[in-house]
Amino acid sequence: MNAKPPAPGLSRAGKTQRATALRGELSTPQAVIPGLPPAESFDSLGLPPELMNTLIGLGVKEPFPIQAATLPNALAGRDVLGRARTGSGKTLAFGLALLARTAGLRAEPKRPLALVLVPTRELAQQVSEALAPYASALNVRLATVVGGLSINRQVALLRTGVDVLIATPGRLTDLVSRRDCLLNQVRISVLDEADQMCDLGFLPQVSEILDQVRPDGQRLLFSATLDRNVDQLVRTYLHDPVFASVDRVAATITTMEHHVLNIHAADKLATATEIAARDGRVLMFLDTKAGVDQFTRHLRASGVRAAALHSGKSQPQRTHTLAQFKEGETTVLVATNVAARGIHIDELDLVVNVDPPADAKDYLHRGGRTARAGESGSVVTLVTPNQRRDVNRMMSEAGIRPTVTQVRSGAEELTTITGAKRPPVAMKDSSGNAPFRGLGTRPGRPVKETRKAADARKTAEARAAARVRKGR
Known part of the structure; x- marks a missing residue:
């Protein structure tokens, strides 16, 4: 030694x-x-x-x-x-x-x-x-x-x-x-x-x-x-x-607001999409690289200027993505915890935990991307019913007393807290359902397709293929 x-x-x-x-x-x-x-x-x-x-x-x-x-x-x-x-x-x-x-x-x-x-x-x-x-x-x-x-x-x-x-x-x-x-x-x-x-x-x-x-x-x-x-x-x-x-171990920042938004699992995608469509930049955290990529594709298809950042990207890609976000060319950065430290964005006033972090330390570092150097900002965490107990424990360990609100997509409370609004493009398929299924009821997991839905999808695909063959 x-x-x-x-x-x-x-x-x-x-x-x-x-x-x-x-x-x-x-x-x-x-x-x-x-x-x-x-x-x-x-x-x-x-x-x-x-x-x-x-x-x-x-x-x-x-x-x-x-x-x-x-x-x-x-x-x-x-x-x-x-x-x-x-x-x-x-x-x-x-x-x-x-x-x-x-x-x-x-x-x-x-x-x-x-x-x-x-x-x-x-x-x-x-x-x-x-x-x-x-x-x-x-x-x-x-x-x-x-x-x-x-x-x-x-x-x-x-x-x-x-x-x-x-x-x-x-x-x-x-x-x-x-x-x-x-x-x-x-x-x-x-x-x-x-x-x-x-x-x-x-x-x-x-x-x-x-x-x-x-x-x-x-x-x-x-x-x-x-x-x-x-x-x-x-x-x-x-x-x-x-x-x-210069801080307590679980210090809060006086210029930072903390919000927990209780939502229904089925409404998570719509809620997150409306927040992403707000005016101004927002950093959104998901647990997995696959979830980040899927949600980013969904946002782009909805008319939202979004970019993905995670460890699966090459360093030139990561550097370019960060530069675009800092310069305002993209308004939404969707990321894993790779963005929880070492990123400074001026005037970033909103961080959203689409998937709640695993522990208090991750929460504090994710939230630390906003309200930097005396600026103000908000940290919003989307919480489904089965996540509430874990999130409550995490907030307690972090020394945070968040404002808890029950919201749904399109609600005035959601807009008041986050500036959410409808995305430029409505993403609906013929059944009226949003095609993206990347945001499940558990952090980072896609919703599993039911057997009934799978049978219906296969039947529809078979009929479509038959119509194509008949048209030939």
Whole structure:
């Protein structure tokens, strides 16, 4: 196990306070334990002039709470453990410190000086885009390596020399195993969204990566929750970390509204379609890739500009889909949990759980796509009768008290809450039934065709085929 030389000791009270915090038992909404006091402004941090000018040019005037709480200690070279909800400004919280402490150094080919590990390709892209102007101002070479894109191009980029590398664990492990990337010169390591990396099964890869970086390097770990696996990373790889929390574990956001819409299973498709047809953008979550694709096709056929996003899409497809949604070319993004983190869309005021999430953590991260950086937004969850007990338990675990409303498609209450309206094209077949059957009474499952319906369909198909033959 890598370990850094011991830092000056704390008092017994300080050690007790930190131990309590690291167990995730801190109840105050904002705390820093113990370290330098939070920054009141960027001016007070002593950032390089290039970073200050870039912040001013981009209209960033005051630090968000997580930035104010962690930047002083991160800039001082301390290990930092930060807990904050998604969308709270964590990227600049670690990014400004990382860039400021890397500026003026030059990496050798294949040997980056700083590393940012993230769980998804989308988050890697978002971090890269957010840090690019600041890195450019400091002449720090930034690169991103993720799966789904040409590994040979990434190898060529590493050979030219990369100062700060943003990576997903899987692709970085591949590059390290091929010896196209060596980590022994990494002096600053960042784990962003550490809890999701653990949830996705990346803990062994993350541990293997951290075992290869400089043992005396700085570690910055940011996570929305501090569960058992994250705690393992903290205990193994962070030395005497400053703990900073700006949210309770199950914090709600004052600018976010939470609604549970109780619906009949047979009305789920129509209700979801009307919400999708609203004016303005909406992000809609379903459980499965097949469900996402089917519902997206249905919405397009109904005249709604919708696009699908899930792990079955190639990285260029995912990038293009996100760009279209951000630019307003599509108004509905239908996605699996791959979009629950690492996606920032300005002025996205509605997230809809067409299929309720499996647990409280997923709910909080899905909802975190709206009401970001002080904006307002709503999270709506469609719930059929057989899902109510599970959803009630999940909401309780998330610390959410939603507004519960019984609605049906076409109802005024639905329009009031979501802005729902009739889609441009009515999707009906000759029997008057909507042909799409992808939204079942259970999350992500299609409705099973009854034997009677199957017999009727086969009879109709046989008669149609007979008419075709007779016409010939």
